[in-house]
Amino acid sequence: MTTFMKRLAIVVALIGVAVVPALVPASAASKLSLWRLKTYIPPADKILDANAQECAKKVGVELAIQTYTFDDMWTKYTAAIESKTLPDIAELDAVGPARLANLGRLTDLSDVVAAVTKELGPILPNAEGAVKFGGKFYAVPHYAIPLVLFYRKDILAKVGAEPPDTWEDIQKVSEQVKKAGIQDFPNGFPWNRTGDGYDPAMSLLWSYGAAWVDKSGKFVGIPKAQGLEALKMATRAYLVDKTSAFDYLSWSGSTNNESFMAGKITFTPNGPSILYQEESTQHPLQKDTAIKLMPKGPAGRNLALTFVMNWAVPVDSKSTKEAKAVVSCLMSREPFMKYMTGSFRQAVPFFATPLNDPYWNTPTGKIIVETVKQGHPVGWPGPTTPAAAEVVSSNVLTDMITRVIVDKASPETALDEANKRMKEIYDRVPVK
Amino acid sequence: MLRQATLARCLVLALIMAIVFVPMYWIVVTSFKTGRQILLSQSVYVPRPFTIDNYVYLFEESRFALWIRNSAITATASTLLSLAIGTLGAYALTRLRFPGRRTFGGLVLITYLVPPGLMFIPLYQTFIRLGYTDSLGTLILAYPTFLVPFVTWLLMGFFRSIPRELEEAALVDGATRVQALVRVVLPLAAPGLLAAGLFCFTLSWNEFLYALIFIADDSLKTLPVGLSEFVVSDFAFWGQLMAAATLASLPVIVVYIYLHKYMVQGLTAGAVKG
Amino acid sequence: MLTDRHRERLLGYALVAPVAIFLVALVAYPFLSAIYLSLTEKVVGYPARFVGFRNYESLFDSARFRIVARNSAIFTGASIVVKLLVGMAMALALHKVVRGNQFIRGILLLPWVIPTVVIALTWKWLLDLFRGLVNVTLIDVGAVTRGVHWLGDPTLAMVSVVMANVWRGFPFFGVSFLAALQTVPQELYDAADVDGAGGWQKFWRITLPSIKGVVAVVTLLSTIVTLNDFNIVFIMTRGGPGAATHIFATYSYELGIMSQRWGLAMAASMASLPLVALLIVGVVRYLHREEE
Numbered sequence: 001m002t003t004f005m006k007r008l009a010i011v012v013a014l015i016g017v018a019v020v021p022a023l024v025p026a027s028a029a030s031k032l033s034l035w036r037l038k039t040y041i042p043p044a045d046k047i048l049d050a051n052a053q054e055c056a057k058k059v060g061v062e063l064a065i066q067t068y069t070f071d072d073m074w075t076k077y078t079a080a081i082e083s084k085t086l087p088d089i090a091e092l093d094a095v096g097p098a099r100l101a102n103l104g105r106l107t108d109l110s111d112v113v114a115a116v117t118k119e120l121g122p123i124l125p126n127a128e129g130a131v132k133f134g135g136k137f138y139a140v141p142h143y144a145i146p147l148v149l150f151y152r153k154d155i156l157a158k159v160g161a162e163p164p165d166t167w168e169d170i171q172k173v174s175e176q177v178k179k180a181g182i183q184d185f186p187n188g189f190p191w192n193r194t195g196d197g198y199d200p201a202m203s204l205l206w207s208y209g210a211a212w213v214d215k216s217g218k219f220v221g222i223p224k225a226q227g228l229e230a231l232k233m234a235t236r237a238y239l240v241d242k243t244s245a246f247d248y249l250s251w252s253g254s255t256n257n258e259s260f261m262a263g264k265i266t267f268t269p270n271g272p273s274i275l276y277q278e279e280s281t282q283h284p285l286q287k288d289t290a291i292k293l294m295p296k297g298p299a300g301r302n303l304a305l306t307f308v309m310n311w312a313v314p315v316d317s318k319s320t321k322e323a324k325a326v327v328s329c330l331m332s333r334e335p336f337m338k339y340m341t342g343s344f345r346q347a348v349p350f351f352a353t354p355l356n357d358p359y360w361n362t363p364t365g366k367i368i369v370e371t372v373k374q375g376h377p378v379g380w381p382g383p384t385t386p387a388a389a390e391v392v393s394s395n396v397l398t399d400m401i402t403r404v405i406v407d408k409a410s411p412e413t414a415l416d417e418a419n420k421r422m423k424e425i426y427d428r429v430p431v432k
Numbered sequence: 433m434l435r436q437a438t439l440a441r442c443l444v445l446a447l448i449m450a451i452v453f454v455p456m457y458w459i460v461v462t463s464f465k466t467g468r469q470i471l472l473s474q475s476v477y478v479p480r481p482f483t484i485d486n487y488v489y490l491f492e493e494s495r496f497a498l499w500i501r502n503s504a505i506t507a508t509a510s511t512l513l514s515l516a517i518g519t520l521g522a523y524a525l526t527r528l529r530f531p532g533r534r535t536f537g538g539l540v541l542i543t544y545l546v547p548p549g550l551m552f553i554p555l556y557q558t559f560i561r562l563g564y565t566d567s568l569g570t571l572i573l574a575y576p577t578f579l580v581p582f583v584t585w586l587l588m589g590f591f592r593s594i595p596r597e598l599e600e601a602a603l604v605d606g607a608t609r610v611q612a613l614v615r616v617v618l619p620l621a622a623p624g625l626l627a628a629g630l631f632c633f634t635l636s637w638n639e640f641l642y643a644l645i646f647i648a649d650d651s652l653k654t655l656p657v658g659l660s661e662f663v664v665s666d667f668a669f670w671g672q673l674m675a676a677a678t679l680a681s682l683p684v685i686v687v688y689i690y691l692h693k694y695m696v697q698g699l700t701a702g703a704v705k706g
Numbered sequence: 707m708l709t710d711r712h713r714e715r716l717l718g719y720a721l722v723a724p725v726a727i728f729l730v731a732l733v734a735y736p737f738l739s740a741i742y743l744s745l746t747e748k749v750v751g752y753p754a755r756f757v758g759f760r761n762y763e764s765l766f767d768s769a770r771f772r773i774v775a776r777n778s779a780i781f782t783g784a785s786i787v788v789k790l791l792v793g794m795a796m797a798l799a800l801h802k803v804v805r806g807n808q809f810i811r812g813i814l815l816l817p818w819v820i821p822t823v824v825i826a827l828t829w830k831w832l833l834d835l836f837r838g839l840v841n842v843t844l845i846d847v848g849a850v851t852r853g854v855h856w857l858g859d860p861t862l863a864m865v866s867v868v869m870a871n872v873w874r875g876f877p878f879f880g881v882s883f884l885a886a887l888q889t890v891p892q893e894l895y896d897a898a899d900v901d902g903a904g905g906w907q908k909f910w911r912i913t914l915p916s917i918k919g920v921v922a923v924v925t926l927l928s929t930i931v932t933l934n935d936f937n938i939v940f941i942m943t944r945g946g947p948g949a950a951t952h953i954f955a956t957y958s959y960e961l962g963i964m965s966q967r968w969g970l971a972m973a974a975s976m977a978s979l980p981l982v983a984l985l986i987v988g989v990v991r992y993l994h995r996e997e998e
Contacts, residue, residue, distance in 0.1 A: 406948030
């Protein structure tokens with residue numbers, strides 16, 4: 001036993017020598033901190049980091065960059081908000097600026113937006129709803145990843161169908177594919193707890209004239225007739241045609257990508273990431289994959305833009321002047337164009353000049369750009385408010401749909417419940 | 433009679449091994465496939481061609497070695513700290529008589545009434561007030577908050593099953609209480625200590641939330657936080673993830689086997705003799 | 707002059723002092739803060755506003771919360787029972803086997819050591835409708851003609867997450883029980899053999915009573931950990947399909963982090979507190995009774 005104890009003591013001592021340096025807290029006194037999203041395009045991330053460090057050098061500060069994943073973003077931000085440890089420069093999602101601006105935690109960035117406008121042209125009007133509050137800009141839109149409709153050209157050719165333009169078309173073609181025995185569950189629209197679920201859910205409702213607010217952002221409730229129509233369309237593939245499998249309701253953000261690329265589904269809503277993945281793996285389905293604008297309904301084509309990243313400067317910052325300067329620099333022409341053109345057509349800008357750049361002049365590029373140009377922010381037809389943010393992030397819309405599909409509730413009941421939930425949110429959360 | 437029992441035992445073991453084996457096999461096999469093979473579900477059972485690109489990526493592109501080092505430091509230190517505190521507490525609560533020990537024993541478990549998923553913010557604020565965040569030491573202090581109650585109670589269970597007579601014999605021979613603890617009780621409770629230590633280590637090794645929030649510095653990331661970066665919203669880097677999982681698991685197993693041989697068998701044998 | 711009794715008392719306090727200091731310093735504030743916040747209307751970033759039991763009332767009125775509570779009970783109950791049985795079987799089987807004992811012990815430890823994220827993702831893939839190994843094998847073997855909806859059917863989804871949880875957690879039971887078995891004196895078994903006792907009798911009359919303490923504690927602690935388990939369900943189904951696998955952990959995540967309603971999230975998590983408290987009191991009393 002004594003030899004063992006001796007050995008143990010040696011090991012503990014060695015550990016101690018290794019551990020002690022790590023126990024000293026990192027001194028962050030002179031550095032600015034930047035939090036950014038970790039994307040699925042490592043090369044683009046590298047360009048962004050290089051840009052940020054160069055900009056920091058130009059401004060004369062040291063920059064510490066930290067990354068977060070999409071799933072953990074709000075966990076980190078929640079802890080930071082409560083503990084007053086927000087970073088100096090924060091990359092926020094579509095609802096972040098609304099939430100933080102309402103708390104009074106964001107610096108006015110109107111001058112930065114003005115400077116960026118000089119470099120990159122005017123900002124898209126539909127981008128303002130998510131970042132402009134009370135006439136002032138509280139964030140600078142960085143890029144959007146729009147949702148488009150992915151479909152299999154070859155399968156559509158096999159059943160003699162045209163690329164679908166309406167929600168109705170998608171259901172019909174899916175039925176044809178299933179009847180022809182090509183796939184069991186070709187309709188890959190997942191009403192799950194991810195962007196692949198709530199983004200199309202909003203587009204669907206809006207394209208049926210079933211928005212839940214008016215132009216000022218005030219709550220009016222989903223109108224009954226239109227809401228029921230939209231619900232019927234959402235649940236048809238699962239309950240009636242059986243062209244969607246219940247498993248899709250449990251999908252994560254990457255499962256629909258993988259299922260599409262495994263050749264198991266014909267349709268799915270997704271960001272352009274599938275194009276990137278197929279290209280980078282020389283996927284055999286590359287030639288058969290095509291995209292289209294998300295479908296329209298009786299009230300038109302009203303696309304949602306839920307995946308948007310914005311730069312903000314929290315007031316917690318010790319040096320807002322330097323932070324704003326770094327953001328300005330990052331969004332100036334040269335660094336931004338370098339980032340955009342290195343993003344494999346995944347990062348779509350919100351400013352006119354890069355948006356109309358020939359870089360997007362490919363068949364798929366045009367569709368992607370068109371989606372951003374047409375897309376509406378969360379909370380349409382009103383601005384993005386913290387209440388609208390909560391409606392989306394608490395999954396009210398997809399829950400409404402799954403209540404009918406999984407719990408077999410009546411559409412009327414589900415609609416009533418959803419309206420009640422939303423009313424409770426709007427009553428409670430201040431609409432600035 | 434004996435043969436039946438042995439047969440039953442072998443069957444049970446074989447069944448459990450098979451159930452453990454299948455997902456493990458898939459994990460290891462996937463780690464040797466390229467992204468393309470995984471996406472296309474090619475060569476499902478045996479990767480052809482074999483590639484070690486994922487492992488290379490772990491060490492060249494990602495900071496995997498750093499994550500392992502950070503997790504190893506944090507887990508080992510937390511384990512040792514928790515074992516030390518818990519052993520002393522467990523011994524006192526089972527062997528010594530003092531007023532309030534019953535209530536105290538129960539109170540120790542109160543910490544489990546609130547899930548860590550909600551405690552993380554006030555705990556984070558505590559560390560901010562102490563001016564001690566963004567360091568592995570923060571985690572080493574934070575992890576015992578959920579490890580110590582467990583270690584205490586588990587060891588209480590083991591200590592109880594050791595007959596008092598053995599200690600009393602040592603006391604009669606002139607040993608102090610603490611000497612009796614170290615020379616008599618601990619060796620006999622060695623299997624329990626090892627189990628408790630293993631529990632502490634794996635819980636710390638796998639802990640995600642505190643490591644995500646308390647540490648901002650990229651060079652101090654622990655393994656679970658690093659691994660979570662392989663799952664980006666639209667994409668999962670399966671190959672690298674599985675390679676990381678394989679590499680992260682093996683050392684722990686090896687250490688456990690080694691410790692079991694020397695610590696449990698060695699200590700127990702020593703105790704019986706002397 | 708310190709009597710033996712005094713000395714014992716002082717030593718007792720001295721040895722539990724580290725535990726006490728540590729827990730009071732680091733756990734007391736978060737614990738009390740959590741309880742307080744559950745009684746407030748607190749949105750992230752805004753000051754808290756005391757509202758008494760209003761959060762609890764609205765939760766108990768909510769049909770969704772009742773579903774979440776039911777799911778949590780099923781998930782935890784089923785997982786614990788299966789883990790107990792499998793862990794006991796593993797411990798009994800490994801207790802006597804001599805050849806390759808160490809190696810097998812190590813292998814069976816793997817599910818516990820592999821990072822949970824990987825386990826959840828692996829099981830999610832294995833049970834995938836189209837490409838999962840389970841369905842592919844079942845179809846190949848001819849057991850089914852179409853893929854089974856492991857993560858689509860509400861009941862099967864619960865079964866799937868329980869399976870993954872059991873796979874991950876049984877080694878803990880196994881290792882602890884194995885360690886406990888090693889403390890049972892061989893003489894008891896030898897005496898029973900002399901009396902002509904059979905295998906089952908030996909188990910019920912000797913083994914089980916001897917390791918009762920460890921079984922109780924391990925079961926209690928695993929119950930608490932399983933009740934708060936987040937990763938497995940979140941990664942495999944996110945609580946879906948619909949709310950079929952929504953449990954306390956995923957529900958309070960949705961409330962607290964996604965909807966930023968911190969007070970309500972605390973209340974939702976605290977809802978399992980009475981049950982846990984009962985369990986703790988029960989086990990503590992039981993063990994103290996055994997001690998007498």
